[in-house]
Amino acid sequence: MGPAWQPGADSSTLAARAALLRGIRAFFDERGVLEVTTPLLGGVGVSDVHINNVSAAGGARDYFLQTSPEYAMKRLLAAGSGPIYQLAPAVRGGESGVRHNIEFTLLEWYRPGFGSGELMSEVESLVCRVVGLDDGFECRRYKDLFISRFGVDPHAASIAELQSVAAREFADEVSHIVDHRDDATRNDYLDLMFSTGIERSLEVPVFVTDYPATQAALARTGSDADGAVVARRFELFWRGTEIANGYRELTDAAELRRRIEDNNAMRERRGLPRMDADEKLLAALPHIPECAGVALGVDRLLMLMLGKGNLDEVLAFSESRL
Amino acid sequence: MASYSTNEFKSGLKVMLEGEPCSILENEFVKPGKGQAFNRVKLRNLKTGRVWERTFKSGESLEGADVMEVEMEYLYTDGEYWHFMRTDGSYEQLAADKDAVSEALPWLKEQDKYLVTLWNETPIGVAPPNFVELEVTETDPGLKGDTAQGGSKPATLSTGAVVKVPLFINQGEVIRVDTRTGEYQNRVKS
Numbered sequence: 482m483g484p485a486w487q488p489g490a491d492s493s494t495l496a497a498r499a500a501l502l503r504g505i506r507a508f509f510d511e512r513g514v515l516e517v518t519t520p521l522l523g524g525v526g527v528s529d530v531h532i533n534n535v536s537a538a539g540g541a542r543d544y545f546l547q548t549s550p551e552y553a554m555k556r557l558l559a560a561g562s563g564p565i566y567q568l569a570p571a572v573r574g575g576e577s578g579v580r581h582n583i584e585f586t587l588l589e590w591y592r593p594g595f596g597s598g599e600l601m602s603e604v605e606s607l608v609c610r611v612v613g614l615d616d617g618f619e620c621r622r623y624k625d626l627f628i629s630r631f632g633v634d635p636h637a638a639s640i641a642e643l644q645s646v647a648a649r650e651f652a653d654e655v656s657h658i659v660d661h662r663d664d665a666t667r668n669d670y671l672d673l674m675f676s677t678g679i680e681r682s683l684e685v686p687v688f689v690t691d692y693p694a695t696q697a698a699l700a701r702t703g704s705d706a707d708g709a710v711v712a713r714r715f716e717l718f719w720r721g722t723e724i725a726n727g728y729r730e731l732t733d734a735a736e737l738r739r740r741i742e743d744n745n746a747m748r749e750r751r752g753l754p755r756m757d758a759d760e761k762l763l764a765a766l767p768h769i770p771e772c773a774g775v776a777l778g779v780d781r782l783l784m785l786m787l788g789k790g791n792l793d794e795v796l797a798f799s800e801s802r803l
Numbered sequence: 804m805a806s807y808s809t810n811e812f813k814s815g816l817k818v819m820l821e822g823e824p825c826s827i828l829e830n831e832f833v834k835p836g837k838g839q840a841f842n843r844v845k846l847r848n849l850k851t852g853r854v855w856e857r858t859f860k861s862g863e864s865l866e867g868a869d870v871m872e873v874e875m876e877y878l879y880t881d882g883e884y885w886h887f888m889r890t891d892g893s894y895e896q897l898a899a900d901k902d903a904v905s906e907a908l909p910w911l912k913e914q915d916k917y918l919v920t921l922w923n924e925t926p927i928g929v930a931p932p933n934f935v936e937l938e939v940t941e942t943d944p945g946l947k948g949d950t951a952q953g954g955s956k957p958a959t960l961s962t963g964a965v966v967k968v969p970l971f972i973n974q975g976e977v978i979r980v981d982t983r984t985g986e987y988q989n990r991v992k993s
Contacts, residue, residue: 578832
């Protein structure tokens, strides 16, 4: 009989995927956004503490498989590409589950001259068009969701407060989350509480905005209406699942370098290997026009559209079938 | 015992949690965009039968539990322990306490075979087979003429269990019972 060779996606799912990709391309074609192809291989990985870079050996040197096409697309923007989009493979080690696969497809695009509000509008238009939903997506601030669900301000609460709310709310053993005494520990609690207590309840399409400044990644930061420092970052949720992540892009190379060093300090404290900054990205950054960018999980979108219960059902071959 | 990390957790894996042997029921990988990954795990405590839900950081590990399920024959009870013998030809006998046999107690029949859960070689659970045939030791006589009409009466079985049986069942007859529901299935021709 031999090993199980069959694909996870059946033929109607493969056809739906092809139609989705066609719809996406038609959408951007109409709007004058250029499709680009950037390499899967990169010279540098990402320094983000929670993303595992997968490396590739056997070539002239060792490369890193890209966790997203962001760095390469930003270098194109810096060279004057104008608005660009890409349907790209992304690789993140250790991610495997109902909504995760080590390799997945990101639709990533950048809009020079857009603020995050304009880009959210475009994300909504795209999703409504290819999925067939009505527009008018809700918009909620991260802080308001937290206060409403847990009664605590995520920007102001101390680690101790978050820890006690988490323990009370979930009755789970959560105190084993080690205290590294850095912003990452606050984020660990915020992530735990958000993913356990809030994410699953976000059924209708909703944009979540104004993330904590410590979860800004490559986004700009600014002040919210209440004066707290927040990240100019938004995420789109649908049917309890995160499907897109967008930013007002950071264009300050010195600030980005500082964030990468902070990440590396956290990596060192956690016994993770250092990941140097991408010097070519840093050199290109000052030439990037003011823009907003977003990455959308194409496989997840397909999974939710078709009502499938597992990413394995929308991929030709998920990791377990390799 | 080996250690298992969260990405190795599969349904049926036996692990130690808070000093108790558990079986993993479900393992859900949860990770917000660029944040910490967690595993939300459901486990069944094999000693108490209760289901626990625990959240682990991805990459954490638990010690494996030395748990095995073996077929054993029920021999007898001395009131304090229930004695079983391995059916693998070794004739090894093990004693199970009241907690371990509690689920199977209404259905234990000498010389019948049961699936015994062993932890570090000690019985912690005994699973009855889905169906068991037991003799009715006490029941009121049925009225003449009452055949397959509705209506039932209580009957005590040789193990002490009491089940509802149709009115035509008499003392001394053997009946088949579904141990999962405690319901009468049919009469067994002897």
